[in-house]
Amino acid sequence: MGAVAPGSEHPAEVATKQTPVAYTPPDVARLAASAVSLGHLDSRMSVCRACPRLVEWRERVADDKRAAFAGETYWGRPVPSWGPGRARIAVVGLAPAAHGGNRTGRMFTGDRSGDWLYAALHRAGLAAKPFSTHAGDGQRLIDTRLVAAVHCAPPANKPLPAERDACRPWLERDLELLAPTLRAIVVLGGFAWAATFPAAVAVGYPPPAGNPRFGHGAEVPLGHTGPVVLGCYHPSQQNAFTGRLTEPMLDAVFGRAVEIARAK
């Protein structure tokens, strides 16, 4: 199949040929919980094969390719989280795009959603450059780590509940390892919103009061000491094209995240 083999020279590579592979949801839980650092976690999630439907889809897309990218080698593997280990801000996405992250191997890189997101991160001082085109483009995140509810590209951008649940231990461990510095969690869209709270509570963050509803600009503190969860419409082409999400709206959420991160 067309996916990049672990231990490759690809600029997004974070694994070796020896990185242990999760083949089942219990494997994911075990390998995530025993990851000793975020780098270790990234390497393990990048070789995961626990969801048969998603493994088949991501590798088929990597084989078939879109005509515009026919000359490229698609990543075709789980797209690992990305960003510095002592980040104060986490951004939770839904899942990689078939011809975006699944092609380039880096979160939100190489598609229209990423164009919007990185431009906003750059305006907020959280990304070195206003674009993200490929894993060797010199982009760098500042005080921010991009994570996801699901790490493999799903058909029609819609993971199944069982796939979301299988992937949750990677998110849980991400939030757990970030805990010493984490102050704000920006959640992109309702699917990621629903995945974030159970993951946060499972690793010991104080539960939110009630059942927080997703909305753009929603703000939910996890107790008095935990991070603040901020809702943000997903920067999808659909939301951008219809005007449901505008650049000032994105800037307001990331500006608020920076304000919270610096105040605490």
Ligand code: SF4
């Ligand atoms: S979606 Fe998550 S759990 Fe499923 S194969 Fe991909 S990385 Fe593994």
